[in-house]
Amino acid sequence: MSLDLASLNGPQRDAVLHDGSPLVVFAGAGSGKTRVITFRIAHLVLERGVPPRNVLAVTFTNKAASEMRARLSSLAPAFASRLRVGTFHSTCARILRQNADVIGLKRDFTIYDDQDQRAMVKRVLKDLALDPKRVTPKIVANRINRAKQEVTRPEDMPTDDPISEIVSRVYEAYEERMRKAGALDFGDLIYRLVLALESDQSLRESLSNRFEHILVDEFQDTNHAQFRLVRALASMHRNLVVVGDDDQCIYRWRGADRRNILDFRRAFPEAQIIKLEQNYRSTKRILRSAYAVIRRNKDREPKELFTENDEGGRILVVRTEDERDEARMVARAVQSLQEEGDPLSEMVVFYRVHAQSRVIEETLRTANIAYRIVGGTRFYDRLEVKDLLAYLRVLHNRDDDVSLLRIINTPPRGIGKTTIGRLLELAAQNGSGVFAALEEASEASVFGAAAKKKLGAFLALLQELARHKRELPLSDLGGTIADLTGYRAMLEKENTPESDARLQNIAELFGSMALFDEELTARRKAHEQVLAQNLERGPLFADNLDRDEAALLAEGDPLSAFLEGVTLQEEATQKDALTDRLTLMTVHAAKGLEFPTVFVTGMEEQMFPFKGTDPWEDPEELEEERRLAYVAFTRAEQRLVLSYATRRRVFGQLKNGVPSRFLDELPQDDIEQLGQPRRRAVPAYQPDPWDAPARPTPSSFELVTTDSWDVAQRAPRKEQQLADDAFEGDSYVDVTEGNDLYMGGGIRKGMRVRHARFGVGKVLAVSGGVPPRVEVRFPGVGDKNIVATYLEPA
DNA sequence: CTTAGTAGGATTGAG
DNA sequence: TCCTACTAAG
Numbered sequence: 001m002s003l004d005l006a007s008l009n010g011p012q013r014d015a016v017l018h019d020g021s022p023l024v025v026f027a028g029a030g031s032g033k034t035r036v037i038t039f040r041i042a043h044l045v046l047e048r049g050v051p052p053r054n055v056l057a058v059t060f061t062n063k064a065a066s067e068m069r070a071r072l073s074s075l076a077p078a079f080a081s082r083l084r085v086g087t088f089h090s091t092c093a094r095i096l097r098q099n100a101d102v103i104g105l106k107r108d109f110t111i112y113d114d115q116d117q118r119a120m121v122k123r124v125l126k127d128l129a130l131d132p133k134r135v136t137p138k139i140v141a142n143r144i145n146r147a148k149q150e151v152t153r154p155e156d157m158p159t160d161d162p163i164s165e166i167v168s169r170v171y172e173a174y175e176e177r178m179r180k181a182g183a184l185d186f187g188d189l190i191y192r193l194v195l196a197l198e199s200d201q202s203l204r205e206s207l208s209n210r211f212e213h214i215l216v217d218e219f220q221d222t223n224h225a226q227f228r229l230v231r232a233l234a235s236m237h238r239n240l241v242v243v244g245d246d247d248q249c250i251y252r253w254r255g256a257d258r259r260n261i262l263d264f265r266r267a268f269p270e271a272q273i274i275k276l277e278q279n280y281r282s283t284k285r286i287l288r289s290a291y292a293v294i295r296r297n298k299d300r301e302p303k304e305l306f307t308e309n310d311e312g313g314r315i316l317v318v319r320t321e322d323e324r325d326e327a328r329m330v331a332r333a334v335q336s337l338q339e340e341g342d343p344l345s346e347m348v349v350f351y352r353v354h355a356q357s358r359v360i361e362e363t364l365r366t367a368n369i370a371y372r373i374v375g376g377t378r379f380y381d382r383l384e385v386k387d388l389l390a391y392l393r394v395l396h397n398r399d400d401d402v403s404l405l406r407i408i409n410t411p412p413r414g415i416g417k418t419t420i421g422r423l424l425e426l427a428a429q430n431g432s433g434v435f436a437a438l439e440e441a442s443e444a445s446v447f448g449a450a451a452k453k454k455l456g457a458f459l460a461l462l463q464e465l466a467r468h469k470r471e472l473p474l475s476d477l478g479g480t481i482a483d484l485t486g487y488r489a490m491l492e493k494e495n496t497p498e499s500d501a502r503l504q505n506i507a508e509l510f511g512s513m514a515l516f517d518e519e520l521t522a523r524r525k526a527h528e529q530v531l532a533q534n535l536e537r538g539p540l541f542a543d544n545l546d547r548d549e550a551a552l553l554a555e556g557d558p559l560s561a562f563l564e565g566v567t568l569q570e571e572a573t574q575k576d577a578l579t580d581r582l583t584l585m586t587v588h589a590a591k592g593l594e595f596p597t598v599f600v601t602g603m604e605e606q607m608f609p610f611k612g613t614d615p616w617e618d619p620e621e622l623e624e625e626r627r628l629a630y631v632a633f634t635r636a637e638q639r640l641v642l643s644y645a646t647r648r649r650v651f652g653q654l655k656n657g658v659p660s661r662f663l664d665e666l667p668q669d670d671i672e673q674l675g676q677p678r679r680r681a682v683p684a685y686q687p688d689p690w691d692a693p694a695r696p697t698p699s700s701f702e703l704v705t706t707d708s709w710d711v712a713q714r715a716p717r718k719e720q721q722l723a724d725d726a727f728e729g730d731s732y733v734d735v736t737e738g739n740d741l742y743m744g745g746g747i748r749k750g751m752r753v754r755h756a757r758f759g760v761g762k763v764l765a766v767s768g769g770v771p772p773r774v775e776v777r778f779p780g781v782g783d784k785n786i787v788a789t790y791l792e793p794a
Numbered sequence: 795c796t797t798a799g800t801a802g803g804a805t806t807g808a809g
Numbered sequence: 810t811c812c813t814a815c816t817a818a819g
Contacts, residue, residue, distance in 0.1 A: 061808055089809040113809080186809050221808090253806070353805050355811090375807080409795090416795055568809055588806050610805060628806085651804070652810035 015274045016040045022271040024264045025243040028305045029634035030281030042075040052082040054212040090568045092189040103196045106182040111567040116402045117185045124173045143167045148187030149223045149255040182399045190225045197232035208236035219244035223255035279305040283312020285670040290633035297623045318643040319675030326645045327363035344582040347597040352608040374585035384502040391481050395469045398435040411490040419451045474558040475514035516562050587632045598636035603644040604657035629662045
């Protein structure tokens with residue numbers, strides 16, 4: 001059982017064999033990144049005798065983790081199951097549970113997803129009697145998440161402006177509520193462990209001592225908290241290998257910080273760097289085109305992919321009339337490739353935003369082309385699935401208030417707003433959870449007889465379910481809950497196509513519970529066998545197994561194991577690999593994938609690079625769009641088709657489209673244009689925006705004066721007119737530094753606001769966007785309304 | 795307490 | 810345009 005290192009190229013082999021210092025591997029698209037990671041791990045355990053349980057490999061997605069596990073079990077079958085391979089979140093959840101008492105957490109904490117978190121924030125806002133109009137739950141939740149990404153505690157939050165001040169108070173109260181509910185949000189999983197590791201030396205030593213080797217995949221997407229986590233876990237052995245590609249960092253908006261990989265040596269000065277630049281995926285033309293786009297980014301680690309693959313065919317750049325025409329073009333192209341014998345599974349259609357998918361879907365349906373969409377609403381986010389899971393979660397952790405409140409009147413059982421409000425008050429008075437308040441309800445004078453009866457019945461229902469939970473196997477529990485609570489009956493009675501789909505979804509949920517139960521039982525059995533064998537083989541072998549696994553299998557009840565998996569795992573077990581289908585997805589969803597034929601639609605200015613209602617230009621954002629385009633192009637193996645539409649409906653309005661600047665950047669020899677190339681009346685963008693001078697002052701913001709989407713060809717829109725009139729030649733307005741209304745909040749219709757030049761006015765309308773675009777009437781400015789994006793509340 | 799109606803908002807989305 | 814999330818009437 002030895003590894004075939006000869007199948008690796010030089011740098012790949014260097015990375016696999018590297019020893020003695022931290023290592024950064026810059027792994028370009030299609031350069032064999034996963035191969036390097038898995039070979040390295042296999043090498044560590046097979047050749048260097050590192051105990052598998054002392055190797056930690058961290059990924060971002062479950063998919064990446066299971067792929068890695070699969071490859072490891074063929075490379076090192078005997079060890080694979082004991083290797084620690086997992087996502088950041090699952091790895092942290094596991095460590096937090098195992099060390100719950102030391103860290104000061106409940107061992108059976110519940111994990112709240114974003115929706116649960118939002119609900120909790122909402123409740124806190126209510127508790128603190130804050131106007132949810134002024135500071136929306138969304139803003140606060142975002143700020144809390146950002147704080148946790150940066151490892152900032154509530155007491156360390158800034159309070160310099162009114163909004164920050166409110167946020168810091170809500171954050172603090174939120175943390176307290178979460179503690180009481182025995183719940184952690186996703187951010188907590190990383191953040192709490194970082195706090196614990198950094199403050200508790202003995203915990204840090206014992207954990208970092210255990211992880212002799214640590215490997216992190218997609219390191220360019222780590223946020224600050226994740227960086228600190230990895231640093232702490234590697235503090236003892238410093239055998240840290242991080243793999244990634246700064247050119248493929250497309251999650252800046254989610255906290256990803258490319259500096260983590262670019263400046264890795266700042267934290268680990270002794271680190272070595274290896275670059276994997278040979279690409280095994282794409283044709284030369286595709287690589288040249290992708291490079292032509294990415295090379296214009298400043299501030300990237302210099303590197304260029306090369307390949308021994310063929311030159312390949314030219315990249316097609318197709319002009320279409322509008323989004324329907326574009327969709328038809330794609331459908332026709334797909335069909336003709338199909339006629340040439342290409343299966344649909346070898347083609348993919350990318351778009352920048354989900355909204356583009358609808359028209360494409362419609363067209364594919366009329367053309368009778370089978371397709372599947374990747375992404376969109378996730379199984380465990382579905383209403384009915386969340387409802388039933390909430391029952392399970394309450395049974396597992398009665399303090400889980402968010403889940404309890406979700407099901408207290410679902411299906412409707414006559415417990416309405418007022419009753420729930422009183423129940424919450426009672427809980428607040430007692431400083432207890434909602435469940436405890438429920439138990440006391442029969443004694444409380446605030447409730448009328450009817451309310452008491454209904455609450456009592458609900459409590460009795462929960463108690464009955466708790467009994468079933470103890471007695472029934474997991475496989476039967478779901479169905480029982482759906483029946484006893486009347487949930488199934490509710491859906492059956494509804495009897496609409498939607499309710500049918502919901503019934504199907506809950507059936508699927510029960511199926512996955514049964515499957516989970518089965519697998520757990522099988523694993524337990526297998527584990528017991530190993531245990532018995534090892535005992536027979538003598539004391540030397542008694543310890544030869546994974547203690548964590550052992551603990552989980554011995555003590556964990558199936559329900560808690562299931563719930564953990566569910567919250568941390570997006571996809572349910574649903575696969576229909578049987579029909580050959582065309583794949584549709586956003587470019588973001590495409591990272592890590594490859595297809596022989598790739599269509600990238602919507603290659604227009606404003607679409608790709610995307611530009612929302614945001615009035616200002618952030619050069620960082622353009623760079624991220626460039627990386628996104630780079631990711632899209634480098635998915636293609638053989639054929640790349642780029643299309644743009646000269647007109648497109650956006651939010652119901654027809655807009656004229658200008659070909660994306662990315663198209664202009666492609667090497668002319670490598671592309672072939674189809675359709676009339678459009679004569680451009682107005683240069684719609686800076687020819688060289690990356691060289692454009694910086695904005696006048698960093699703290700100034702542009703007013704929404706123009707809709708730069710093809711200004712010349714349309715009569716100015718109303719608001720544009722207004723703004724033009726009001727400002728002639730004065731397109732900037734200064735804003736107090738640090739006045740952070742930007743996350744969208746603050747300004748609402750009817751509010752009084754102050755403008756640096758026009759004084760105090762009243763908000764007449766707020767139309768979307770971040771920051772929001774507002775129309776204001778200033779008494780001092782005559783009859784005109786002013787459209788602006790940045791104002792101080794008066 | 796449910797249902798219909800409407801205002802408001804609108805990238806990208808792992809765990 | 811289309812979807813969600815809250816408010817007023819059944």
